[in-house]
Amino acid sequence: MENNQKGMLYSLSAFILWGLFPLYWTNLKNIPALEIVSHRIIWSFFFLIIFVILKKQKNELVEIFKNKKTIYYIILAATFNCANWMSYIFLVNSNRVLEASLGYFINPLLLILAGRFIFKETLSKYQKTAIILATLGVCYMSIIYQKLPLYSLLVAGTFTGYSIAKKKIKIDPILALTIETLVYFPVAVVYLLMIKGGKGVEASNFDKILLMGAGVVTVIPLFLFSLGTKLSKLSSIGFFQYLTPTLVLLLGVFVFGENFSSVHTITFSLIWSGLIIYTASLFRVKR
Numbered sequence: 001m002e003n004n005q006k007g008m009l010y011s012l013s014a015f016i017l018w019g020l021f022p023l024y025w026t027n028l029k030n031i032p033a034l035e036i037v038s039h040r041i042i043w044s045f046f047f048l049i050i051f052v053i054l055k056k057q058k059n060e061l062v063e064i065f066k067n068k069k070t071i072y073y074i075i076l077a078a079t080f081n082c083a084n085w086m087s088y089i090f091l092v093n094s095n096r097v098l099e100a101s102l103g104y105f106i107n108p109l110l111l112i113l114a115g116r117f118i119f120k121e122t123l124s125k126y127q128k129t130a131i132i133l134a135t136l137g138v139c140y141m142s143i144i145y146q147k148l149p150l151y152s153l154l155v156a157g158t159f160t161g162y163s164i165a166k167k168k169i170k171i172d173p174i175l176a177l178t179i180e181t182l183v184y185f186p187v188a189v190v191y192l193l194m195i196k197g198g199k200g201v202e203a204s205n206f207d208k209i210l211l212m213g214a215g216v217v218t219v220i221p222l223f224l225f226s227l228g229t230k231l232s233k234l235s236s237i238g239f240f241q242y243l244t245p246t247l248v249l250l251l252g253v254f255v256f257g258e259n260f261s262s263v264h265t266i267t268f269s270l271i272w273s274g275l276i277i278y279t280a281s282l283f284r285v286k287r
Contacts, residue, residue, distance in 0.1 A: 007232025012240050014224035017217075019247025022100075024217055025092045026256070027210055031203060033090040035195065036214065038188035040085060043215025045181035052178055061175050070169060074176060077165035078183040081222075084158035087151055096151070097252030098264070103155025104245035105271060106138050110160040118164060121233050126281035130274035134242075137270030144263045166229045173226035177219060242275055 028036055052061055064070055091100035112131060115121040123131070142149060169176050203211070249268070253260040 003231040007228045010224045011228030014221040015244045017221040019244040022092045029093045037085045039211040040214045041188040044218045045185045047215040048178040073168040074179045078180040080158045080161035087154045101245040101248040103152035106156035130278035133274035134271045137267040141267040
């Protein structure tokens with residue numbers, strides 16, 4: 001299997017897991033988003049550092065700190081990622097799952113544009129047609145709602161920034177993720193110690209288990225996505241990211257009972273038409 005195909009497979013797995021995340025975070029509705037993000041950072045770091053120690057990569061980890069350019073992009077990635085976590089969890093736990101879905105519908109458009117203009121990746125006429133259809137779908141939804149979807153744009157923009165930064169990081173994905181979580185680890189610890197004497201919102205035993213488990217469920221898709229961006233083109237994985245908002249959209253409608261209007265139907269149809277054309281173009285290139 002070629003690197004680009006492996007990268008697409010890893011990215012596909014990450015997008016599916018991210019699409020199912022609302023099922024996890026909705027169980028923590030009584031916990032503020034910033035507190036959840038702090039726990040995600042802390043437990044992700046512990047999970048990763050144990051993995052690094054078991055793989056005997058401590059020396060490799062230390063060596064990375066000597067490369068200022070790599071550290072710069074890791075800090076940039078960590079910043080974008082934290083902002084993305086915050087906005088996404090806030091929307092899900094505020095019963096605005098469809099708005100979160102819209103953000104991830106917008107993001108692949110930004111991701112593909114980044115691949116074209118920043119990394120000089122080329123697009124075929126079929127891929128351009130697919131982008132136009134998807135853009136029309138997103139624009140139609142925004143126009144009908146007659147307001148700028150600020151939180152949706154924040155979700156989209158921060159994840160695009162994270163993807164660009166990750167593309168610039170040319171080291172072992174696990175080591176990169178370890179340093180990413182280390183960047184804001186002290187901030188997360190201080191924040192949790194400050195709120196209510198370190199207790200924060202009164203959490204049940206089940207909440208505590210979910211908060212600790214946040215490290216594992218956070219790291220696995222991030223690791224898969226890191227491998228994906230390292231091995232494949234951004235434009236190749238861009239449209240597969242529509243799986244995440246599609247799954248989020250379905251959960252919002254069928255699990256959380258949010259209204260699926262005619263606007264969503266038209267938007268959804270345009271975007272998936274673009275996905276079908278784009279996928280067909282990839283098979284055409286392969287043949």
